[in-house]
Amino acid sequence: MSGGDGGRDGGRDGGRDGGRDGGGTTKHDPEFRIQSEEVVYDRYMTIYNREVVFPARARDGAPPGREPQAGSEVHAFDVVGHPKANFHFVVAFPFHPPPDPSLPWTAGEVTLIREYAQGPNELIYGLPAGSYHKEAHGSLEGAAWAELSEEAHLTGGEMHRLLEGDASIAEVKWCRNRFTPFIVVGSRKDDRPGGRDVEEYIEVERVGVGRLREIMRRGEMMLPGITTSYWAFEWLEQHYNTKKNTSSAS
16 A cells, blocks of 8 residues: 655646657646636635636637737636645545455445535435545545545455556546545445544445446446546456466466
8 A cells, every 4th residue: 555645736736847749759738827816715615716827829810920929818717626625535446356256356346325416416426535634634545544434334455546656637627626546455344434524415335347337337426436437447457357367376
């Protein structure tokens, strides 16, 4: 299990060097300079009014040689984030291997949560997920263990990051938040689970991999859970089968 505090600012404020083009070569990303930023709303989430200076670029229909000068193009954006959680959250994929080790990983099961989502105003499938608080959790792994206990009422097992190093995923384009996905293999019932927030309405459901794929295809799952599930499928294809084959050979 890897460590690290993971408290990166999810805003990626400004351009960054080292982007990749379609051919796999390094290129230099243009700079998008933040000219000003102010908080316009703050409760659980914070909304910012951010003004960004765009780099010079060719505009559709502009005569040759008449492109706007750098710094002449400024745009205002609504940006959402959760600064109290370091703009970061975690998602955990609780995988239960099949009882017969000779079976493929696709015969295993996954614990899902079905949670009230206030935006669409309905119950939607997801995976245990929650905000990262460095003081309370110590590490991103600590946050993932806490959410596994609180939301899925599970504990124990082997936890692995699903991305390389300290990589994380932007939640959506207009949000500063990023998330780190994990897989937890072989967790068990937590007889003393952590407490849930009072506004959380959560049902816990354990399903087969085939049923999970169906839920994903039907659009009945939140996006971070879908993304994490795909990464978990890839991890299981590489690691679960390898472990099984190694055990058989010995």
